Amino acid sequence: MSVQPSEGGSVAVGGGGGALSQEPGGTQVARARGSVGPFFQRFGVLIAFAAVVVFFSLERGSSFPTLANLRAVFSGAAPLAVLAAVLTVPMMMGDFDLSVGFNAQVLGAVVVTLMAFDRVAAGTSIILTIVIGSLIGLLLGSLIAWSKVSAFVITLGAGIVLEGVELHLTSGNTIFSGLSKSYVKLAQHKLLSFTWPVWIALLVCVVLWYVTRHTVLGRRMAAVGGNQEAARLSGINVEMMRTAGFIIVGIGAAIAGIIITSQAASSYPDSASGLLIPAYAGVFLGAAVLRPGEFHIWGTLIGVMFMSIIQNGLTLMDYSSSTTDVIQGGIFIAAVLTSRIGRQDR
Amino acid sequence: MSTTDSPPDDTNSSGDLDAPLLEVRHLSKVFPGVVALDDVSMNVRAGEVHGLVGENGAGKSTLLKIVSGLYVADGGELLWNGEVVRFRAPPDAVKRGIELIPQELSLAPSLSAAENIMMGIYPAHLGRVRWREVKREAETVAATIHLEADLSRKASTLSPAEQRLVMIARALARKARLVIMDEPSVSLSEVEVDALKAVVHRLRERRVTVIYVSHRLDEVLELTDRVTVMKDGRVISTDQTSAVSKPVLIERIIGRSYGEQFPSRRALESTSPLLSVRNLSGGRVRDVSFALHPGEILGISGLVGSGRTEIVRMVFGADPLESGEIEVDGRPVKLTHPRHAIRRGLSLLPEDRRGQGAIVNMSIAANVSLPVLRRFAMRGTGMIHERVEARAVRERIDRLNLSTPNVQRPLKFLSGGNQQKALVAKWEMSDSRVFMFDEPTAGVDVGAKQEIYSLIAQLGARGAGVILISSELEEVVGLCHRVLVMREGRCVGELAGEAISEAAILHLCYEG
Numbered sequence: 141m142s143v144q145p146s147e148g149g150s151v152a153v154g155g156g157g158g159a160l161s162q163e164p165g166g167t168q169v170a171r172a173r174g175s176v177g178p179f180f181q182r183f184g185v186l187i188a189f190a191a192v193v194v195f196f197s198l199e200r201g202s203s204f205p206t207l208a209n210l211r212a213v214f215s216g217a218a219p220l221a222v223l224a225a226v227l228t229v230p231m232m233m234g235d236f237d238l239s240v241g242f243n244a245q246v247l248g249a250v251v252v253t254l255m256a257f258d259r260v261a262a263g264t265s266i267i268l269t270i271v272i273g274s275l276i277g278l279l280l281g282s283l284i285a286w287s288k289v290s291a292f293v294i295t296l297g298a299g300i301v302l303e304g305v306e307l308h309l310t311s312g313n314t315i316f317s318g319l320s321k322s323y324v325k326l327a328q329h330k331l332l333s334f335t336w337p338v339w340i341a342l343l344v345c346v347v348l349w350y351v352t353r354h355t356v357l358g359r360r361m362a363a364v365g366g367n368q369e370a371a372r373l374s375g376i377n378v379e380m381m382r383t384a385g386f387i388i389v390g391i392g393a394a395i396a397g398i399i400i401t402s403q404a405a406s407s408y409p410d411s412a413s414g415l416l417i418p419a420y421a422g423v424f425l426g427a428a429v430l431r432p433g434e435f436h437i438w439g440t441l442i443g444v445m446f447m448s449i450i451q452n453g454l455t456l457m458d459y460s461s462s463t464t465d466v467i468q469g470g471i472f473i474a475a476v477l478t479s480r481i482g483r484q485d486r
Numbered sequence: 487m488s489t490t491d492s493p494p495d496d497t498n499s500s501g502d503l504d505a506p507l508l509e510v511r512h513l514s515k516v517f518p519g520v521v522a523l524d525d526v527s528m529n530v531r532a533g534e535v536h537g538l539v540g541e542n543g544a545g546k547s548t549l550l551k552i553v554s555g556l557y558v559a560d561g562g563e564l565l566w567n568g569e570v571v572r573f574r575a576p577p578d579a580v581k582r583g584i585e586l587i588p589q590e591l592s593l594a595p596s597l598s599a600a601e602n603i604m605m606g607i608y609p610a611h612l613g614r615v616r617w618r619e620v621k622r623e624a625e626t627v628a629a630t631i632h633l634e635a636d637l638s639r640k641a642s643t644l645s646p647a648e649q650r651l652v653m654i655a656r657a658l659a660r661k662a663r664l665v666i667m668d669e670p671s672v673s674l675s676e677v678e679v680d681a682l683k684a685v686v687h688r689l690r691e692r693r694v695t696v697i698y699v700s701h702r703l704d705e706v707l708e709l710t711d712r713v714t715v716m717k718d719g720r721v722i723s724t725d726q727t728s729a730v731s732k733p734v735l736i737e738r739i740i741g742r743s744y745g746e747q748f749p750s751r752r753a754l755e756s757t758s759p760l761l762s763v764r765n766l767s768g769g770r771v772r773d774v775s776f777a778l779h780p781g782e783i784l785g786i787s788g789l790v791g792s793g794r795t796e797i798v799r800m801v802f803g804a805d806p807l808e809s810g811e812i813e814v815d816g817r818p819v820k821l822t823h824p825r826h827a828i829r830r831g832l833s834l835l836p837e838d839r840r841g842q843g844a845i846v847n848m849s850i851a852a853n854v855s856l857p858v859l860r861r862f863a864m865r866g867t868g869m870i871h872e873r874v875e876a877r878a879v880r881e882r883i884d885r886l887n888l889s890t891p892n893v894q895r896p897l898k899f900l901s902g903g904n905q906q907k908a909l910v911a912k913w914e915m916s917d918s919r920v921f922m923f924d925e926p927t928a929g930v931d932v933g934a935k936q937e938i939y940s941l942i943a944q945l946g947a948r949g950a951g952v953i954l955i956s957s958e959l960e961e962v963v964g965l966c967h968r969v970l971v972m973r974e975g976r977c978v979g980e981l982a983g984e985a986i987s988e989a990a991i992l993h994l995c996y997e998g
Contacts, residue, residue, distance in 0.1 A: 355868040356859045363856055366845035373804060373834060373842055374856045374912075375825035
């Protein structure tokens, strides 16, 4: 199935792009500079983001704009950021992965049960989990790419399967005994005052940004996303590229599952399965930032941070979680709409 | 409703052709960075067929979009039947009987032809559509333009020509008084174009005014009463069509004198073939054999649907072949994916440039380097040396006279002709020696066509082999050393040298 955000900046005839293209040396070849749209399309979401930050800072001056709170927000958002970032890759090629929440859930259960029931060392468990994650991605991806059935449908089914597998592994229980201390510590180690998960998430984003922007693999994926048939006629193995996208999601789901279980020092039901919707909210917000109409990693990260900050601010203002949901969803829609101001559809 | 009687003509009871139905005065329209229309004045008389020609970017589309309410002009005025009108949105124009038939086929693919024709004006009773009336009225309209397809068929199952006629029927069903046809003959075969011409004649008989936009000047000269030339956002001239000739129009369109249209053909040395295809079958294609020699330009002619495109797609590994052998440089090859063909030095420039040839949202550089990206990557890591890549791309496109300030710009900002050049650069970069062009000049303006012709000739001069598929026989006759003629999937004849003529090709297409 094809999922492209509608394209913005259609009337930029050498106009707005000009200033940006002065950048020396001509790096970032794939980047379509001329396509950047007018101001609101590119910065609308960022302006909304800034407004929200200012609002919370004024409303909760003593608790919101503090380093401690920032640490908490970042640590809490880390697994979501990882999931949203990896989901961005198949989205660039028009592929949805609806199984990602359950995937992270299962892989979290896998890493925990390996340690708790099978007495496998923490390091080995982590490596095994990441390998299993990439194998799930390989299986799903090749099934989707070669069967030509839409990813939406296959990953929907896969999500149900994975949920069953997780129940089988954990019997629906919270598993907390038997975890090695070093595993639990993982999420608590700090570097430059932020916890490891924050840095891991950032690292995942940097790697994905580099791969999607500056490598042969990324360029080929962009080509598949831009026009599958033209990519194939240019000699690209489209099926392989799409499969690679799902392998990346599988690895990301493993990393997210590990972060979540390490942070919670346990594997508990529904710890990750609910992250699907917020992750996609981040991805779509990201497609309304800076390079409107395109899915890209930094946009996704900004989208995730935006959603997390809103949640955090509202919680600090003592809103119930039901109210938080309503406001969060409303702001999400408003932010995406902002990026449409001044846009000329043809 | 009924469409069998002529549309009302409230301005001239005498039926004289001179009163303008539509007049534009001093229209201007500016987009960021470009003046699309600059003080444009012209008129279209009631009942005439008015040709509108000019290069891509000359302002034709902008003018038509203003007339049909898609754009609002920055300055100037629009007169309909002598009255000043302001169109804020397309319905304002439709209400007055102005129907724009866009270049792209734009039917609802899963609805029937009849439903498409009657779309938006379904006869209904108490909110319930009367399907029998829909069908009957659609049939009445279709009959007026001799559209003979079964109207209960889904639009997606109709041929491009039939779809085009359905679009025209839709305009007529809405009692159009002015029908604007933007490149209606693109992707139609000769016979289908003849049918289209007949429809235009019939519209004229019924006193429906037509604005006919086309790059195919022969059609414009044959069909229109008057013709307007636009260039760089201005109207250059409006003449009685009978008073102008093709060379005159071309000179006005490109704004300079027009030399020999086709480059001279080079003599071929006898060498062993670059590519030979034996007993190729697959899809519609049955048992086709041919060889292509270095420097040779081989035409494949035939009606749309005769299997021309299928041949090159199979040779390129894009579609599976049922049987047959392909040899490159005398060595048998098995090509099951385009990447195998690319590695052997084959390339395909497909007909549908935007849909299959180019990735229009990617930069020029990324498009050009795509098949050989590895060459610019660090071994093992896949990191692309972007500066080296940009330099190499720049060098290639400079050699083809593709002028662009920046190879990082998205390909979509290039004109059709320049996009085609970029795609040639892409295959030259991958050291292609067999270039397969499928309708390389479709939707390309006159000036750019000439450049594409010389590009093709240059490829030949450098020893590459070229396969040229074109519905414009003139091109095939002007460029090719040899022509294969296809009918219903079979090769029904081969013409070489002096024997190549439009008449000979057409003869084979229909009867050979």
